[in-house]
Amino acid sequence: MAVSPTTRRRAPAAAGPVEAYRRAVNPRKVEVLESLGWLNSFREARGSWLTDAQGRRYLDMVAGFGAIGLGHRHPRLMRALSEALGEGGPFTVPVGVPAGQGELAARLCELAGGGLRKVFFGNSGAEGIELALKLAMAATGRSHFITTERGYHGLTLGAMSVMGHDMWLEQLPARAFPAQRVPVGDVDAVASAMQRAAIAAVVIEVVQGLGGGHAWEPSELRMLAALCRKRGALLIVDEVLTGVGRTGSWFAFQEAGIEPSVVVTSKGLTGGAVPLCAVMMSDEAYEGLFSGPTRAMIHSSTFEGNLLAMTSGLTCLRVIEEEDVIGNVASGCAAGSRPCSGSRSACGRFADAGS
Ligand SMILES: Cc1ncc(COP(=O)(O)O)c(C=O)c1O
Secondary structure (H helix, E strand, C coil): CCCCHHHHCCCCCCCCHHHHHHHHCCHHHHHHHHHHCCCCCEEEEEECEEEECCCCEEECCCHHHHCCCCCECCHHHHHHHHHHHHCCCCCCCCCCCCCCHHHHHHHHHHHHCCCCCEEEEECCHHHHHHHHHHHHHHHHCCCEEEEECCCCCCCCHHHHHCCCCHHHCCCCCCCCCCEEEECCCCHHHHHHHHHHCCEEEEEECCECCCCCCCECCHHHHHHHHHHHHHHCCEEEEEECCCCCCCCCCCCHHHHHCCCCCEEEECHHHCCCCCCCEEEEECHHHHHHHCCCHHHCCCCCCCCCCCHHHHHHHHHHHHHHHHCCHHHHHHHHHHHHHCCCCCCHHHHHHCCCCCC
16 A cells, blocks of 8 residues: 555554653653652643642642742733733843843842842753853852752753752762852851862852751851852852742841852742743952953843743732731741751751752
8 A cells, every 4th residue: 555655654543642752751750650659731820729631739839849839820910921922022032122121130139138139030940050050150250169968959051060969960970160068057167168269159049948947047057158148259149939928028038137148049039831040149259250341242042031931920929018927937837847946956857858
């Protein structure tokens, strides 16, 4: 029988989403999810609930690894995004001044306070960490970092170099930058590491996420900030997970009254719908990299600050304020539900929770 060109080129029979993912994306992940009994493809997401193809409902306690802080498909966010889609403005403007960026940046600076006066936008937490590392290297002329044991900062090459767990680096022959690891809260260990090398920046999470909830005490953060100032190193606070209300204040570092040089935030700013990160920086950090007119675009990316991302960010901040999300989180924390603040001993019992 003659086979027509159309027949020859026909795609394999349509597979369900799980089968298609197994074939063409990541079969290893499917194997693992299968063995855990978590092999679902959800057809609906609303508020705190997911519904699978069979109509079973699940309380979503993973919440997009922290990106769904307002619940899935928050109605105000959905409305704002639909309106932005319906308007005539461009989505992506790499040359020119995109709408919304200045407004969102100014609002973030106001909320973060201290010396954070400039904001750059990107598309993921890891991408934000890349810029933070770049700012530190340019501002100090140094390339060594200090990071924490079990710290997690994302899976791009720079971010992986300041990762606090070997697993992420094991298959690679080298890391991009040298980094020394210290235990969370151990300011003496930071001081010793600073004796061994000139340090560009100390990179921390105030409360670790994947690392298992280990937290810096406010007094330790104040000592760390003073030490960084004294040794000319930047303090980079990774608030990709903790930022935008998650610990009962806009940013977790504010609870210690410190002024970091760079703060990276992402998940809570997105509502889980559009990828976005924000890198807030001091003037000193900004000037090191953007040091003159020939360096005005020394850092940029095609989709940075696109219309939908800016709409998400601005809407999330409004919803968090108007629905007093931070007040709710703070009262939950006061009632004792903050995972580890002030109770490192309790954390120790679950030291490997993150892994
Ligand atoms: C503290 C922290 N930093 C960085 C990242 C990386 O963010 P992304 O996955 O958006 O690259 C994460 C992600 O979970 C995180 O929890």
